[in-house]
Amino acid sequence: NAGVTQTPKFRVLKTGQSMTLLCAQDMNHEYMYWYRQDPGMGLRLIHYSVGEGTTAKGEVPDGYNVSRLKKQNFLLGLESAAPSQTSVYFCASSYRGTGLRNTEAFFGQGTRLTVV
Amino acid sequence: AQSVTQLDSHVSVSEGTPVLLRCNYSSSYSPSLFWYVQHPNKGLQLLLKYTSAATLVKGINGFEAEFKKSETSFHLTKPSAHMSDAAEYFCVVSDRELTGGGNKLTFGTGTQLKVEL
Numbered sequence: 001n002a003g004v005t006q007t008p009k010f011r012v013l014k015t016g017q018s019m020t021l022l023c024a025q026d027m028n029h030e031y032m033y034w035y036r037q038d039p040g041m042g043l044r045l046i047h048y049s050v051g052e053g054t055t056a057k058g059e060v061p062d063g064y065n066v067s068r069l070k071k072q073n074f075l076l077g078l079e080s081a082a083p084s085q086t087s088v089y090f091c092a093s094s095y096r097g098t099g100l101r102n103t104e105a106f107f108g109q110g111t112r113l114t115v116v
Numbered sequence: 117a118q119s120v121t122q123l124d125s126h127v128s129v130s131e132g133t134p135v136l137l138r139c140n141y142s143s144s145y146s147p148s149l150f151w152y153v154q155h156p157n158k159g160l161q162l163l164l165k166y167t168s169a170a171t172l173v174k175g176i177n178g179f180e181a182e183f184k185k186s187e188t189s190f191h192l193t194k195p196s197a198h199m200s201d202a203a204e205y206f207c208v209v210s211d212r213e214l215t216g217g218g219n220k221l222t223f224g225t226g227t228q229l230k231v232e233l
Binding site for chain 1: 214
């Protein structure tokens with residue numbers, strides 16, 4: 001069972017370069033998310049999607065763009081990388097819960113990005 | 117607004133002794149609560165979840181947590197630590213949806229568990 005798969009796993013960028021991180025899930029989840037993890041700060045939500053063709057801003061969206069052209073894929077783009085974007089990026093997905101209870105998220109292995 | 121406080125950034129135990137990782141939450145609604153574990157250079161794995169059924173929740177690898185509404189706590193415990201438990205643990209609260217849908221998850225800052233021989 002693949003679950004949530006992220007590519008690449010590691011990347012070093014120069015300031016000003018662009019790149020795209022790919023996330024793929026095979027669980028038919030409606031919701032997908034991109035988080036960044038920084039030391040001592042837990043995970044913070046960058047962007048999310050509630051379905052194919054939809055995206056929305058999270059807590060720290062500046063400097064990032066996303067697209068969800070297919071239900072199973074969620075792309076995170078950095079148009080002009082900055083050293084402040086050095087972080088570990090996690091993609092996650094979850095299904096729509098029933099009733100009033102939220103469901104858990106399933107996470108990928110992470111992408112370690114360094115911007116020099 | 118929902119928030120989570122993990123009371124210890126680092127916990128060190130000896131192998132075979134009990135583990136206690138503390139988590140307090142703040143929520144205006146009836147929350148869902150989760151504990152995730154992250155081993156070095158790995159993704160986050162769900163340990164257990166509370167979603168309004170039994171207040172004592174059992175998870176994988178012998179971990180359990182008790183939801184105490186009066187204390188707004190969701191502490192993670194394990195009777196006997198193993199070397200393989202060394203990892204970072206995150207307490208997560210969710211009591212609402214994001215705008216338009218999706219689960220609003222608020223993460224604690226993490227507790228690093230060290231297990232010594």
